[in-house]
Amino acid sequence: MQSYIDSLSLIDHHCHGVVTRPLDRPAFEALMSEGHKPVAGCTQFDKPLGAVLLRWCAPVLGLPPHAEPEDYVATRLKLAPDEVTRRLVGSTGVSNLLIDTGHRSDAILTPEGMTHATGLDAREVVRIEAIMEEVARLGPADGAALRKGFDARLEERAKGAVGLKSIVAYRTTFDIDQTPPGVAEVDRAGDAWLKALADGSSRRLEDPVLIRHALFRAGELCRTHRYPLQLHVGFGDADILMPKCDPTVFTPFIAQMEKWDVPITLLHCYPFLREAAFLAEVFANVYVDIGVIQNFTGPSAPRVLAEIMELTPFYKQLYSSDAFGLAELHFLGARVFRNALASVLHDWITRGEITVKKAESIARAIASENARRIYPV
Numbered sequence: 163m164q165s166y167i168d169s170l171s172l173i174d175h176h177c178h179g180v181v182t183r184p185l186d187r188p189a190f191e192a193l194m195s196e197g198h199k200p201v202a203g204c205t206q207f208d209k210p211l212g213a214v215l216l217r218w219c220a221p222v223l224g225l226p227p228h229a230e231p232e233d234y235v236a237t238r239l240k241l242a243p244d245e246v247t248r249r250l251v252g253s254t255g256v257s258n259l260l261i262d263t264g265h266r267s268d269a270i271l272t273p274e275g276m277t278h279a280t281g282l283d284a285r286e287v288v289r290i291e292a293i294m295e296e297v298a299r300l301g302p303a304d305g306a307a308l309r310k311g312f313d314a315r316l317e318e319r320a321k322g323a324v325g326l327k328s329i330v331a332y333r334t335t336f337d338i339d340q341t342p343p344g345v346a347e348v349d350r351a352g353d354a355w356l357k358a359l360a361d362g363s364s365r366r367l368e369d370p371v372l373i374r375h376a377l378f379r380a381g382e383l384c385r386t387h388r389y390p391l392q393l394h395v396g397f398g399d400a401d402i403l404m405p406k407c408d409p410t411v412f413t414p415f416i417a418q419m420e421k422w423d424v425p426i427t428l429l430h431c432y433p434f435l436r437e438a439a440f441l442a443e444v445f446a447n448v449y450v451d452i453g454v455i456q457n458f459t460g461p462s463a464p465r466v467l468a469e470i471m472e473l474t475p476f477y478k479q480l481y482s483s484d485a486f487g488l489a490e491l492h493f494l495g496a497r498v499f500r501n502a503l504a505s506v507l508h509d510w511i512t513r514g515e516i517t518v519k520k521a522e523s524i525a526r527a528i529a530s531e532n533a534r535r536i537y538p539v
């Protein structure tokens with residue numbers, strides 16, 4: 163099963179670009195964490211992600227598996243950053259990178275830059291909150307101008323994209339009114355936010371009315387272009403209120419998108435794996451991945467993958483790395499996923515629950531076929 167899964171090409175339906183500057187130890191470790199707060203005398207290598215990074219990435223840089231962190235970082239620094247990217251991202255066996263460009267996009271490679279550096283097909287997924295913030299920075303006269311500017315810019319950007327994405331869970335939590343707001347209400351909220359931006363009391367979009375407007379506008383565009391709306395769920399940022407990021411709290415919005423035939427792809431889903439699998443089972447339009455948590459759980463990833471596979475229909479699961487910044491996270495995402503999937507399917511075969519043929523078809527579906535069905539790639 164392992165060699166069959168290793169031979170499959172993957173569609174990474176949610177990832178980010180890599181940084182191209184040389185990284186010293188502190189800079190490298192900062193990118194190994196979702197909420198980097200260094201603890202004196204401790205290292206980011208001393209956690210599950212650090213263990214699998216040294217196990218699997220060290221040989222790609224010419225070191226033995228389980229190299230020491232200082233040797234790893236020193237060897238990496240001696241190589242040109244482009245060479246690091248080419249070796250690590252270029253050997254993932256991924257065919258398509260679907261890249262979220264809305265997070266710290268000035269610090270990382272664009273989709274074109276990723277294609278140039280790796281030879282892989284890289285396409286854009288547009289983050290709707292980032293578009294609203296971009297338009298606000300242009301200094302619209304009032305809330306109505308903000309709304310119109312957002313609608314026009316999102317429509318334009320959606321044309322070249324393969325999907326749209328929202329981080330509503332991080333900005334307001336899922337626990338908000340899930341009906342589309344009226345125009346007057348949106349314009350009033352826009353007036354208030356622009357004033358707060360001007361006096362420095364707000365720096366980013368957190369207003370639920372404006373985000374609801376963005377979500378329904380995004381839903382309409384996804385319906386038109388026949389591609390998914392991605393929703394970040396659970397683990398992935400430090401500044402979230404986790405209990406209110408349970409995706410089942412967002413059921414009314416998901417149900418509305420089901421009526422519009424808009425696929426909703428739930429990203430990461432940790433620790434709400436069973437809640438996400440439940441939504442994938444009961445809604446025709448819901449897809450799930452475990453994304454970033456594969457790398458962060460490292461040696462325990464087979465158990466995490468097994469949990470979401472308890473209930474998720476085989477035609478509803480996707481692969482993503484959610485790699486950001488480090489080329490290592492792209493490489494590991496694929497490696498850890500392949501190992502975990504082989505482990506889960508091997509167990510099912512050994513217990514006589516499925517045939518090898520069935521296991522291979524499940525692996526192909528999750529690796530790329532499901533993504534190819536819902537994304538225009």
Ligand SMILES: [Zn+2]
Binds near residue numbers: 176262484
């Ligand atoms: Zn992400």
